[in-house]
Amino acid sequence: MAQISIRRSVNSDLDRIMEIVDSAKELLKKDGSPQWQDGHPNREMFANDIKNQTNWVLTVGNEIAGTATLQFAPEPAYSEITDGTWNVTDQPYATIHRVAISNNFRGQHLSRYLFSNLISMGQIQGIKNFRIDTYPKNVRMQRLAESFGFAKRGQILVNDKIDPHRIAFELNINN
Template sequence: MTNIYLRRSTINDLDEIVEIIDQAKQLLKNDGSPQWQSGDPSREILKSDIEQRISWVLLVDDKVAGVATLLDQPEPSYAQISAGNWNNTTQPYMTIHRVAVSADYRGQHLSKFLFSNLMTIAMELGFHNLRIDTHLKNQRMQRIAKNLGFEYRGIVNVSDPIDPSRLAYELNL
């Protein structure tokens, strides 16, 4: 039986995380998406995520298969939303960023495990509201978000010099 679980990333995971993110950057580029094409998330950002203890890796039989960042502080780019609004503006929320699954594991629906575990962590920390954003051309992430119950809420702008516009999603547990 395959063992699939989530744990906090360590500095020893950094090279594998960078490789997974680089694979995701190439996949987005191949899809015609400008998301992650300006250099971010960089190795330095990913290392900082690990040092801040906000980076998580999904392990499949003890091999790093995916990565995500789970923030418990308000996302500054979410303060302004257009063409819609956040459903829950009174409770604190967690933001999921920098989600990627290794090319070696694509097509195995591991994003469901990754998100399910992140939701469990959020609930254990007392957060019932999760948010995520993605580019209009990132159909994969849009499909994942919708399949997991995230609702489209509007447009936010992130610090991306190529195209800052992102579709914003929210899940209230």
């Protein structure tokens, strides 16, 4: 098996990242989910993530197999939560956003490597709390989150023109 690792993305990765994201958008559409169908995430968002050094790529050998953003700044959409509450509100958290795996690598459970490494990168920075959100029909992401111990915390609203409702998840690591 080829070496699997993550690294911060660079500008020259942007075309490949967008190929992966575009194929993920098609998969979501095929699943009947409106998530990512309103034009975002788009190239500009990923370019900003790269500039801010918050985007990561998962590599298998020398090939980019996936991407995700690990954001350490508070997520504005998470300031209001309904149908529940965040478990930890007095400590910093990191947010995992814009997760996508290449259709060339789907079914190989590489999203588990990606999540594991992102959580490790957060812990290296002293973060013990992680949050994500996903659309109710995105069962793949829900299963992945729950397999890592993320718990459903409620509902949040994001900037999405089609349907802004998302399920909010939180992982709290106690050492």
